[in-house]
Each structure stands twice: as structure tokens, then as C-alpha cells.
Amino acid sequence: MQNSEVYRHPKYYALGYRWNTDVECDFIESCLKTYAPAGAKRLLDIGCGAGRHMFNLAQRGYQMTGIDPSPEMIAYVQDGAKQLKLPVTVSIGDLRNLQVSGTFDAAYCFMDTFRFLLTNDEIRAHLQAVANVLAPGGLYLTDFWVPTRWDQIGSEIHQWEQTEGTTTVRVFYLQHPDSVDPVTQTFEDELVFEIHEGGDIREIRGGPTRTRLILPLEFQSLVEASGVFELVTSLGTFDLAAPFSHESLSWRMVSVLKKR
Numbered sequence: 001m002q003n004s005e006v007y008r009h010p011k012y013y014a015l016g017y018r019w020n021t022d023v024e025c026d027f028i029e030s031c032l033k034t035y036a037p038a039g040a041k042r043l044l045d046i047g048c049g050a051g052r053h054m055f056n057l058a059q060r061g062y063q064m065t066g067i068d069p070s071p072e073m074i075a076y077v078q079d080g081a082k083q084l085k086l087p088v089t090v091s092i093g094d095l096r097n098l099q100v101s102g103t104f105d106a107a108y109c110f111m112d113t114f115r116f117l118l119t120n121d122e123i124r125a126h127l128q129a130v131a132n133v134l135a136p137g138g139l140y141l142t143d144f145w146v147p148t149r150w151d152q153i154g155s156e157i158h159q160w161e162q163t164e165g166t167t168t169v170r171v172f173y174l175q176h177p178d179s180v181d182p183v184t185q186t187f188e189d190e191l192v193f194e195i196h197e198g199g200d201i202r203e204i205r206g207g208p209t210r211t212r213l214i215l216p217l218e219f220q221s222l223v224e225a226s227g228v229f230e231l232v233t234s235l236g237t238f239d240l241a242a243p244f245s246h247e248s249l250s251w252r253m254v255s256v257l258k259k260r
Contacts, residue, residue, distance in 0.1 A: 045064065107139070127229055154187035234254065
């Protein structure tokens with residue numbers, strides 16, 4: 001959803017997606033303590049959105065750098081970092097053409113962003129590009145949706161809402177089954193925001209965006225084929241004690257990769 005209309009509304013995006021931030025940042029810290037070299041502090045957020053992870057982790061003492069294709073998101077993060085007086089650096093960037101300065105101890109790409117890589121070649125090239133900016137033994141953390149039933153790919157709907165003061169953002173994640181291409185394993189999905197604010201209700205439709213279905217064994221094979229990472233573990237949620245299983249399907253597969 002890199003070209004999604006909802007990305008032009010970072011205020012609502014930040015509210016709608018804030019619900020699991022502490023848990024996800026705790027998970028990042030757990031991975032660093034468990035698998036990264038001692039003293040890992042330099043983190044790269046790929047697809048940083050409204051900066052919820054970056055602000056949280058910067059407040060914990062991490063050096064944060066982020067990229068996102070949305071100018072509105074980047075401006076929102078810059079304003080927030082200035083107000084909070086946090087050392088956060090962000091720039092416009094795309095995971096398909098990763099260009100970022102510096103060396104990092106770990107990178108992460110959350111909220112299904114990894115599925116914007118539509119081909120095996122794009123995935124392998126992306127993994128190599130991430131490895132190039134990581135220090136020896138650096139980590140790369142990813143998460144993406146995996147369906148419960150293969151015969152219903154592109155047919156799921158998820159929704160949630162968050163409220164702050166008089167504003168409620170109701171988020172709908174929709175998949176369009178008529179767009180499924182079984183040859184390329186791609187389909188179109190969409191974010192829709194329903195905004196309740198000041199007694200008014202309005203809708204922001206993100207517009208369909210083509211994304212990739214990546215299956216667990218396929219992802220493992222692509223990681224191995226990249227030659228730059230080993231797959232340390234895959235999990236069913238943001239918890240190192242919760243291995244990936246059938247029960248966690250249609251939610252997330254969270255993976256920890258370590259630079260070879």
C-alpha cells in the first residue's frame with residue numbers, strides 16, 4: 001500500500017496503528033539482547049510510517065533512522081521528533097531501492113510492508129541491500145500475513161479501531177479476491193479508514209495496491225538463496241517464546257534473520 005491514499009493522512013494513520021507499539025518494541029529489544037552483538041543501538045526502520053516504533057525506541061536510547069515512500073509521513077515524523085526532542089533521522093525511501101547512509105546493528109520491516117516486494121528477484125535483491133548496511137552479525141526482523149486457507153487467498157477482512165479524545169479511527173484491511181493472480185502469487189488489498197471526529201464521520205479509501213503472498217517454506221528458501229542471511233526463527237506473534245504454527249495463520253509470521 002505504498003501509494004495508498006491513507007498515507008497522506010499521517011495523523012489518522014498514527015492513531016489507527018498505535019495499539020501494539022509497546023509489545024512490538026519490547027520484541028525488538030528482546031531480539032537484540034538474545035541474538036545481536038553486545039551494545040547494539042543503531043536501528044533502521046524500513047517503512048517507518050508515522051514513526052511509532054522510532055519514537056518509542058528513541059526514548060529507550062536507540063539511535064533511530066527510518067525511510068518511507070510517503071512525503072507526508074516523513075514530514076510528520078520530523079515534526080514529531082522535533083517536538084519530542086528525539087534524535088530521529090528519516091528520509092524518503094523505498095524498500096525496492098534501498099538507499100540509506102550508515103551502518104546499523106539491526107533493521108526491521110513491519111506491518112506487512114515486506115509483501116510490497118512482488119517477485120523473488122526483488123526479495124533477494126532487497127535482502128542483499130539490507131545486509132549491505134548491517135554490521136557483522138546484524139539482525140533483520142520482518143513480519144507479514146500468511147493465510148489460513150490457500151483456497152481463500154485474497155478473501156480476508158480484518159478491522160480494528162483506536163480512540164484518542166474525540167477522534168476514533170476505525171481501520172479496515174480488505175483483500176480483493178477477484179484480483180488474485182495464482183501465477184505470480186499476487187493480489188490487491190486495501191486500507192480503509194473510517195474517521196469519527198467532532199460528530200462527523202468520513203471515509204478515506206486507500207485504493208487497491210498489489211501485494212505478494214509469501215508462504216513460510218518459500219520465505220525460508222528465499223532467505224537461503226540470498227546467501228547473506230540465516231533464518232534464526234519464525235514466530236506466530238511478537239514473542240520469542242511463541243513459534244510459528246497453524247494457529248497463528250491469518251495473523252502474522254514474524255521472522256528473525258541474522259547476517260552471515
